[in-house]
Amino acid sequence: MNRHDLSLHLVTDHRMPFADVVEIVDAAAASGASIVQFRDKDACGRDLFDRVTALADVIAGRVTFVVDDRVDVVLAARAAGARVDGVHLGQDDLPVIAARWVLGPEALIGLTANTPAHFVAAAHLPAGTVDYLGVGVIRATATKPDHPRPLGVDGFAELVASAPLPCVAIGGIEVDDVAPLRRAGAAGVAVVSAVSGAEDPASATRALREAWA
Template identity: 65%
Template sequence: MSLQLHFVTDDRLPFDRTRDVVSAAVDAGVDVVQLRVKGGTARDLLAQTVALSDVVAGRALFVVDDRVDIVLAARDAGARVDGVHLGQSDLPPQAARRLLGDDAYVGWTANTPAHLAAAAAFPAGTLDYLGVGVIRPTSTKPDHPPALGVDGFGRLAAAAALPCVAIGGIGIDDIAPLRDAGAAGVAVVSLLSAAEDPAATARELRRAADATTAGVVR
């Protein structure tokens, strides 16, 4: 499955708008949709997860940020959710893998050499990819670590044993340099969620991603 192009939702948008942007992104061929919601109730997040699973409809991988419990509950409700993306303070990846099974996708945020070493120490098959960033300062995550830039990302990606997906303040012109630096893919948030025409922007992203060498795992 390709990891070339991820869209991570922005919970500052009304959910109806998020649903429309996800639909446009998937129609344009985004490879992975990640639902990221940092506030609200578990009940609301579950409802959003089920609703977006219907929008994605298996046309892209669909993962939920942080919440293994929501993935399990959504699956129990009949929704297709392919996995989870975990941060450093979330449930340990080994536990997520045991709970979600071998076929799930499990990603992990990593932005330091120590994180890479920890990822390498997990049993084989624990993680599918690493989310590495931020590349540039971004308003969607105000508490982000220092920006890596393309060169900093490249140094981490070269040292990683897993595919690395770049995230954080990425523009369309960054895609080719990041792929040249070793990115298996890129993840965008505001570039799509704040676009006046998300469908057109998603198509432009898809064209830019397709112009680079494919990054395929599993």
């Protein structure tokens, strides 16, 4: 049984100065986010390590903290004493079975899944390998320009109807999408711009939390 609240993920925006990311993460952790996922496709390994350990200090165990893609950075940060709860992996990243081997049974591991074939493959994984699937994009988004064709709420509902694992919706989600996505079967929603692009990230997080509830 999943021990983590999957309902509201903040995925950080690598296009922003890291000092701003820290402030937004702090605000979101205090205002209803259940998971923070640090995503930075451009930084080198050393910078990723420094930023992950810094965010772990800021989060201070208030919410679940995962890192996008980089199992090696998660392991290094943990070795340095940082609390990092897990990783979110794409289809081309380290195999999720290998990630589970090295991170252990308590880690939260998510896997991006955007096609029926991805769902079939996830269903054939050993039990306990993956905790949730990240499914999208729901709407077109500038934070990931190479995203697949947007699903919309109806497309998401159709895709996850027979999902083998809890599904978290991601991609261009705004506050008005949250309740329809929950009704469509989402175990949670993941947002970038809806919080990071807001004038008041704390208020934006609270609004998303209220919409989910």
